[in-house]
Amino acid sequence: MKVSQIETPALILEKRVLEENMARMDALLADSPMRLYPHYKSHKCPRIARLQLQRGAAGITCAKLSEAEDLADAGVPTIVIANQVVQPEKLGRLAILAGKCRLTVCADSDENILALERAMAVSGGTLHVLVEYDVGMRRCGAETREEVLPLAKLIEAQPHLRFEGIQAYAGHLAHERNLELREREMRRIEEDVRNLKRFLEDNGMQVREVAGGSTGTVMQKPRDTAYTQLQAGSYLFMDCAYGALNLPFQNALFLLTTVISVRADRITVDGGVKSIGMDQGGPRAVGMEDARLLMSEEHATVSTDGSRWKLNDKIRLIPGHCCTTFNLMDKIYFVDGADVLDVWPVVSRGKSQ
Numbered sequence: 206m207k208v209s210q211i212e213t214p215a216l217i218l219e220k221r222v223l224e225e226n227m228a229r230m231d232a233l234l235a236d237s238p239m240r241l242y243p244h245y246k247s248h249k250c251p252r253i254a255r256l257q258l259q260r261g262a263a264g265i266t267c268a269k270l271s272e273a274e275d276l277a278d279a280g281v282p283t284i285v286i287a288n289q290v291v292q293p294e295k296l297g298r299l300a301i302l303a304g305k306c307r308l309t310v311c312a313d314s315d316e317n318i319l320a321l322e323r324a325m326a327v328s329g330g331t332l333h334v335l336v337e338y339d340v341g342m343r344r345c346g347a348e349t350r351e352e353v354l355p356l357a358k359l360i361e362a363q364p365h366l367r368f369e370g371i372q373a374y375a376g377h378l379a380h381e382r383n384l385e386l387r388e389r390e391m392r393r394i395e396e397d398v399r400n401l402k403r404f405l406e407d408n409g410m411q412v413r414e415v416a417g418g419s420t421g422t423v424m425q426k427p428r429d430t431a432y433t434q435l436q437a438g439s440y441l442f443m444d445c446a447y448g449a450l451n452l453p454f455q456n457a458l459f460l461l462t463t464v465i466s467v468r469a470d471r472i473t474v475d476g477g478v479k480s481i482g483m484d485q486g487g488p489r490a491v492g493m494e495d496a497r498l499l500m501s502e503e504h505a506t507v508s509t510d511g512s513r514w515k516l517n518d519k520i521r522l523i524p525g526h527c528c529t530t531f532n533l534m535d536k537i538y539f540v541d542g543a544d545v546l547d548v549w550p551v552v553s554r555g556k557s558q
């Protein structure tokens with residue numbers, strides 16, 4: 206099948222660029238203590254997760270229990286849920302999942318730790334737990350080392366839980382365009398996390414893992430970083446939001462669209478906000494990067510000289526945000542230039558539970 210025959214709008218992933226992005230990440234981590242735990246939220250596609258594992262990823266990170274279940278069903282042996290799971294209705298499922306893979310979850314409260322233990326006591330086995338530490342994002346997480354220590358001790362005291370270490374994700378810096386600020390804040394966080402690790406160890410706790418990190422901050426990690434797990438996701442695909450940061454990764458992901466209307470000063474294609482993630486800004490059109498795009502549910506209107514275009518021409522849009530784009534589509538076409546190599550289901554799209 207040829208790319209020109211795909212019914213649009215459709216997500217396409219360029220094999221060659223994807224492989225280059227993986228190679229760039231491998232090179233960045235070549236002499237780093239960090240191992241790659243790529244974030245599943247970016248693609249929600251087990252076939253891509255398996256590709257990442259074949260390429261040497263140590264495990265897969267995800268945000269939700271339902272994503273972790275899909276990963277385990279696909280045979281992924283090591284899964285980190287970089288998030289809290291607290292709802293009583295979910296804890297039994299979490300405990301069952303812990304019997305199918307090496308599962309790690311985050312916690313930032315006594316109440317949640319004790320609930321995790323109760324659920325694990327029913328199923329047996331071990332659940333690994335990272336204490337989430339807030340390094341400035343102000344989302345989840347304990348805010349001081351004095352708060353982290355008793356949580357770590359409480360986890361370690363539970364027969365079915367094991368204290369694994371720290372989750373410290375600097376999400377507020379991932380898209381920071383001011384490079385000097387990003388570098389300065391990342392240095393501060395590195396120092397803060399290093400001190401926290403030392404404090405916990407001085408108090409008898411073994412910190413096996415320090416997890417976090419994103420596509421936007423991987424370049425700021427020092428060679429001797431205290432982090433052991435890198436949870437970047439977007440590096441594989443890139444998007445307009447990360448494109449503004451001058452990172453060493455290229456666009457591999459596009460929404461393929463078809464021109465459905467041609468006017469003198471504009472063309473309109475058949476993909477809108479129901480097929481492309483807009484939460485971090487709008488898309489750009491390949492070859493017309495400076496053109497203004499007006500988005501509606503099922504249309505994108507590109508301000509351009511209409512005389513250059515005809516009906517059924519194909520236009521590639523670079524998503525504003527790759528992760529929310531994947532969540533909108535059922536399948537992904539894996540392509541090499543004009544040829545479709547494979548079609549993969551986005552198994553976990555819509556899995557936010």
Ligand SMILES: Cc1ncc(COP(=O)(O)O)c(C=O)c1O
Nearest residue numbers: 287374418419420436437438439
């Ligand atoms: C816990 C966690 N780790 C890592 C990431 C980084 O992902 P990316 O590399 O796509 O920015 C995110 C993004 O939301 C996240 O929530």
